[in-house]
Amino acid sequence: MTDAAFPDTAGMAGSAAGRQPSLMKRVALIAGATGLAMCLAVATLIVLNARVAIWQETRTALQSAGATLGGGLRIGAPGEETGPLLMRLAAEFDALRHVSAYAVDAGGHALALPAGPAQAEVESDDHPPSWFSALMRHETESVDVPVLNAEGGVIGRLHLTTDPADEIEEVWEDFRVIIPLITLSAAVMVLIAVALCRVFLRRIRVLEAIVSDMRRGNLETRVPPMQAREFSDLGQGINDLAEFLARERADNIVLQQRILTIGEDERARIAFDLHDQMGPRLFALTSALEQIRSLTGRASDGAPLSEALEASLSHARAVQSMARSAINDLRPMVIGHVPLCEALEELVVEFAGLHPAPDIRLETGSGPLPALSEVAELSVYRFVRESVLNALRHGGADRITIRLEDHSGAPKSLLITVSDNGSGPDETPPQPGHGLSGIMDRALALGAVFKAPSRAGGLTVTSLRMPHR
Ligand SMILES: Nc1ncnc2c1ncn2[C@@H]1O[C@H](COP(=O)(O)OP(=O)(O)OP(=O)(O)O)[C@@H](O)[C@H]1O
Ligand SMILES: [Mg+2]
Secondary structure (H helix, E strand, C coil): EECCCCCCCHHHHHHHHCCCCCCHHHHHHHHHHHHHHHHHHHHHHHHHHHHHHHHHHHHHHHHHHHHHHCEEEECCCCCHHHHHHHHHHHHHCCCCCEEEEEECCCCCCCCCCCCCCCHHHHHHCCCCCCHHHHHHCCCCCEEEEEECCCCCCEEEEEEEEECCCCHHHHHHHHEEEEEEEHHHHHHHHHHHHHHHHHHHHHHHHHHHHHHHHHCCCCCCCCCCCCHHHHHHHEEEEEHHHHHHHHHCCCCHHHHHHHHHHHHHHHHHHHHHHHHHHHHHHHHHHHHHHHHHHHHHHHCCHHHHHHHHHHHHHHHHHHHHHHHHHHHHHHCCCEEEEEEHHHHHHHHHHHHHCCCCCCEEECCCCCCCCCCHHHHHHHHHHHHHHHHHHHHHHHCCCEEEEEEEEEEEEECCCEEEEECCCCCCCCCCCCCCCCHHHHHHHHHHHHHEEEEEEEEEECCEEEEEEECCC
16 A cells, blocks of 8 residues: 555545535525515515505595585585584594595685694604605595585585505504514524534534545544434445445455465466576586586697687576576565565675675664564565665665664554665656556555655655554
């Protein structure tokens, strides 16, 4: 496993989500808009209904007042003064609900009504605002009735008109209580919606944290029990998914290990075949050639033959040495025969034979190294060999330190660090070739953590953390 096995896309998701308004804002906006629409609808309904009712009531009142008067009205005794009579009559009709009245004398002059309680009401604080009255009013309807004296002579006229003022006042009384009440309930609705949203978001954040954990490769965390059924089901689904992925990962590791073991076994078989079959023959060939050389060396005319034999011998030795190194590469013979520490010491000695000789140190601490499986030891050996080779080949290093530290934390692991004083990789992380790819595959199969070469404290550091029992 490499440390970048599970790329975390939470940041990407977060930045995309950052451009959109939050759920909380949306809920508050929708609830607020719904409340406002509700207030407007109720206000419109009240105004429309009241308008129709006012129109009907004022019209009916005017019609019944007109019907009372009939074609005309006879009042007063003969010779009685008509002015006060007309004014009293107008005041009586003006006092009726939904109707206002004034009288006109025989000369066509309007007679002023004495100031009464109706006028006082009009000036009170409960008077509806003019915009509300304008909303409620219909076109005024009127009736004009002649007033006659006892002899049947016209002494004036009574003018009646529809007057919705008191009705509008009553509607206004209701309106100014109902609308604030609805506004208040809409505000409470918004608050409840936001509070519920907060609770849901808190739960969603718990789920989000667990999924982020899973994305980073931690399949051990589980969603805690949640109260709401929907969240509980979702949490259970995430837990099931985590368990499924953990099982798949375990199966995958077993499979990878099997492939690795089969691969190593196959390499070992080829190495042993080469060693057992080619080795003796090459040995026999070089021995035979040496023998011929010693025989021909004594012959007086054997110079050309001796040269040819010398060349054949050197070719045979080269093939023998190449076969030995190929066999060792396929399967380092020391692994499984000597402790890992000794195998690595031998490797250091091999590298020290190079020209110019690099300064390679092996630090294993004081205690004994933990026992690893053969395939794990092989992987550690190959990791060290490849890392040292890379340091020499690519970094041009001349001082390399190989450190092995046993860590007792959970899980127990052996940490192998190869640090060199070379120039380091051109890019971080470097583009893997066969060497790094092979190490990564083995690490994945064995549940180990591989860290590709990177610069730290002026050195190039490559590490492998191999778990063990
Ligand atoms: N210690 C190091 N110092 C500098 N560069 C390094 C080091 N280790 C690895 N690299 C870089 O990482 C690259 C990949 O290494 P890797 O071992 O996978 O392939 P390679 O060595 O190029 O070829 P091969 O397949 O033969 O191993 C190298 O080409 C090199 O650029
Ligand atoms: Mg390499």
